[in-house]
Amino acid sequence: MPSTPTTPPIVAIVGPTASGKTALSLDLAQALDGEVVNTDAMQVYRGMDIGTAKLPPAERRGIPHHVLDTLDVRDPATVAEFQGWARAAIADIRGRGATPVLVGGSALYTRAILDRFEFPGTDPAVRARLESELAVVGSPALHARLRELDPPAAERIEVENGRRVVRALEVIEITGAPFSANLPVQEYVDPRTVQLGVSIDRETLDQRIAVRVRRMFDDGLLEEVSRLLDEGLAEGRTAALAIGYRQAIAVLAGEMSVEEAIEKTSVATRQFARRQLAWWRNDPRITWLPYDDPERVTRALEVIRAV
Template sequence: MPPPPSTPPIVAIVGPTASGKTSLSLDLAEALGGEIVNTDAMQVYRGMDIGTAKAPIEERRGIPHHLLDTLDVGEPATVAEFQVWARAAIADIRDRGATPVLVGGSALYTRAILDRFDFPGTDPAVRARLEAELAEVGSPVLHARLRELDPEAAGRIEVENGRRVVRALEVIEITGAPFSAHLPVQEYVDPHTVQLGVAIDRETLDRRIEERVRGMFDDGLLDEVERLLDDGLAESRTASAAIGYRQAMAVLAGELTRDEAIERTAVATRQFARRQLAWWRKDPRITWLAYDDPERVAKALTAVG
């Protein structure tokens, strides 16, 4: 049953990494009397600050933030778990009469929270076999298999993200259907939902990504990763897949130079941003706002109503 008209809407801000989602989310939360719900899969991890571009506490304007720094890097996190956590946070925020403002770069996580999305089950034996195979032959081999079985799913999953590749192959095997068939449909769980997208041209976005990546390494990403390795980062199935962290670990292992890591991180981030946009551009429900529009907050508030 939909909530009464007095219930605050759910506002989700989407768009590619480095486009300016965080600042817009803070502006909107201030204007709406809202609270922020993180929808970035990696910002839930304590200590993963520089490489995830997590807003420091002093820059959060006193606005409550949810699903930040809730897990240690050694703890796995699935989309299904994130869905439960985020929906519970949203319900609590609305119960207080505040507006939940979702923001993050994980498109699948955002859709899983907002849309009707039921997760297929799991088979421990199949999962264990695929994970053993992953350890033996590596993610690129399994990703190539996924590309043959489900090209759509393979196009949405990074080659290096072995955890998601294994999950996709597991679902295909136990259901007999493509993994992409289990992705969320474009139907909001709550009709009082508004999505706002930050639009930015490719040249500007690429420049911002380059600047962000260099800034991360200049600000101490290697030191951050070195500390996280002591906490089990390398053994983590989830956190170790984060862009920037893989490359930084390779520098610390002597496999890449710092400059090589910066370049590879920038390339991987640009590719990630393209995939993000390809996902969101298929959603006609999103109201797009130019990243540099001086009236973007006012236009966002109009869209929220």
């Protein structure tokens, strides 16, 4: 993603789920004549709207959005593929003289897009063996093995995310190095990159998450998931892992009550937010802006224009 002094910068907004990133992205896109690039791993799926807090088209203020609603729920998606899609969108936006504003909750995806990150190779035989083992012993057992081999990687990968656990174990086996050693280094592909973080205290964040999750179920998450199951959601290797969707599937299967699903989704979302923060807290390049600062747009623009 090469640039010149006249090329618009790349702006990325990071921060935990429910902190207010979306509103800031729209404000900045408007101020910068920009376009939004989604960096949420699950918002690429058509029909996954309520459970991903996807902004409806009518609320996008006429701002173009990219890497959104591009896959069916049966389609798998990898970080490497996402990196390619997002970088292509960024190049196109900047080529037209507009400013790309990246926003989404998937920390690894954002880092893979912004930073120098070469993906390790794959070994089909190793992958097939690990996937067969996953089907027999389950994701928690493989995650426990990953925690023994590479605690930092295990900390960043959900226990239930068998696909990513398998990938981490595969990389460890074929490279002889920890999976975490293959994660992005803190070096931007393009130096004209700005990361802005939305900071929020834990108590307020937890309250916001609780409100958001209950609203999702009130707004029809179960109906959305029922429709998506007819479209193949349960067979999807990526989409079916989304927080909220797993719990809704359990409700529809009679394995969990709605109230249990709301509580489990809230807990999982809070845990996800902690993992998000673990990615960002050690990145000194991020300028943090309080979620409730009335001047946060002005302050953000000052940081961007200084690049």
